[in-house]
Amino acid sequence: MAEEVVLMKGNEAIAHAAIRCGTDGYFGYPITPQSEILETLTELKPWETTGMVVLQAESEIAAINMVYGGAGSGKKVLTSSSSPGISLKQEGISYLAGSELPCVIVNVMRGGPGLGTIQPSQADYFQTVKGGGHGDYRLIALAPASVQEMADFVSLGFELAFKYRNPAIILADGVIGQMMEKVVLPPMQPRLTDAEVIEKCPWATTGKTKDRKPNIITSLELQPDAMERNNLRFQAKYKVIEENEVRYEEIDCEDADYLIVAFGSMARIGQKAMEQAREEGIKVGILRPITLWPFPTKIIAEYAGKVKGMLSLELNAGQMVEDVRLAVNGKVKVEHFGRLGGIVPDPDEVVSALKTLFI
Missing domain, CATH: 3.40.50.970 (Thiamin diphosphate (ThDP)-binding fold, Pyr/PP domains)
Known part of the structure; x- marks a missing residue:
């Protein structure tokens, strides 16, 4: 087809x-x-x-x-x-x-x-x-x-x-x-x-559970020790997600001296800026987080020992940059560049920011 x-x-x-x-x-x-x-x-x-x-x-x-x-x-x-x-x-x-x-x-x-x-x-x-x-x-x-x-x-x-x-x-x-x-x-x-919902989602409130016992959906737990157990179970689940569901894209990172970290539309602009920078002899790569949580902390940490600097490119005043800095743990300089008020930067601005902040 x-x-x-x-x-x-x-x-x-x-x-x-x-x-x-x-x-x-x-x-x-x-x-x-x-x-x-x-x-x-x-x-x-x-x-x-x-x-x-x-x-x-x-x-x-x-x-x-x-x-x-x-x-x-x-x-x-x-x-x-x-x-x-x-x-x-x-x-x-x-x-x-x-x-x-x-x-x-x-x-x-x-x-x-x-x-x-x-x-x-x-x-x-x-x-x-x-x-x-x-x-x-x-x-x-x-x-x-x-x-x-x-x-x-x-x-x-x-x-x-x-x-x-x-x-x-x-x-x-x-x-x-x-x-x-x-x-x-x-x-x-x-x-x-x-029938498929009942089979695949035994926790659901379908009114048709096999043992005829009702499923109760709630986030309320009045006993502190029981609420703590719930939260600890949640945290354990989150660790499993972090281990198995991180997604990201790397573009021209193998020989990069500088790394742009960007998501969404800013990753597209960052890629064009990367191409312009390479035409000027500046080796830039781009790492695009596809999952913002779980965040690609480990791969960013690996690049901390390989590049001279990282630029967190965001359409905001600097939010993801905090997670990038946590990932590198001070091993490399991390800066932020972004525009506010709905103004979308052009690739020339990003290249200029790279030169000003790192070169």
């Missing part, structure tokens, strides 16, 4: 991929620059073809709690928003993590703080990669750098979320959400039947 190649926005790719990977329900609320996800799903009407529920909730808070209900019953459920909307969802996200429920959350970042701007940003790194809501929890965080990855990471997000019973977030920025590229859409997968 020939591949189906289409031209679409990153946000549209999320919607198409959600339908095709057998998503049971989407619950969201419009906010720029991710509104096309809900709009595309509404236009495609998957409830008529696959039975997928698509619902615009009355608020972001309502949407994330609908996700909680769907996830608790073992269903593949998805929500999306942009930065201020994700802020409103944080309590629900913490509840999902505390109840060990799988789901996929999409954040197409815009600038802040506050209402900020509708222009692109990467300033939600702290909010999502570091947990965001209350308590000691983690989100599996995938950072797409292309429209193709926007499509691919929906299925991957669900795979990881169900594998570890943990929420996964696709942390995109407004550039990737709004840009148009060719994309190969994934093949259609059927939604799981009720």
Whole structure:
């Protein structure tokens, strides 16, 4: 069967991929620059073809709690928003993590703080990669750098979320959400039947457990020692994820004197800056974290003994740079370069920053 190649926005790719990977329900609320996800799903009407529920909730808070209900019953459920909307969802996200429920959350970042701007940003790194809501929890965080990855990471997000019973977030920025590229859409997968959900998700509240005992989904534990055991179990799970699910991309790093570390749209700009720098005789490589958590700490640490400096290229005031510095542990100079207010730097600015900061 020939591949189906289409031209679409990153946000549209999320919607198409959600339908095709057998998503049971989407619950969201419009906010720029991710509104096309809900709009595309509404236009495609998957409830008529696959039975997928698509619902615009009355608020972001309502949407994330609908996700909680769907996830608790073992269903593949998805929500999306942009930065201020994700802020409103944080309590629900913490509840999902505390109840060990799988789901996929999409954040197409815009600038802040506050209402900020509708222009692109990467300033939600702290909010999502570091947990965001209350308590000691983690989100599996995938950072797409292309429209193709926007499509691919929906299925991957669900795979990881169900594998570890943990929420996964696709942390995109407004550039990737709004840009148009060719994309190969994934093949259609059927939604799981009720019997398959019962078999694959024995923890779910289906009302049809084999031993007729009810499953209770909760993040509440009133006894301190029991709550500590829960948290220790979570931390043990997170260590397993860190050992097995780190993803990253290396480009021209073998002979590099300087390393750009960047994710999302900034990785694309960083790659062009790398090419320009090499034309000028400056050996630059780029390391792109694909999973922002688990973070590629070990590979960055390995490069600390090989390069003369690292530049954390971000569309923010400097957030991922903290994790890069922790990874190298003072063994090499690490600097940050970024633009704010929705201004996207051009490759010339990045090359100039490299020269100013390191050469």
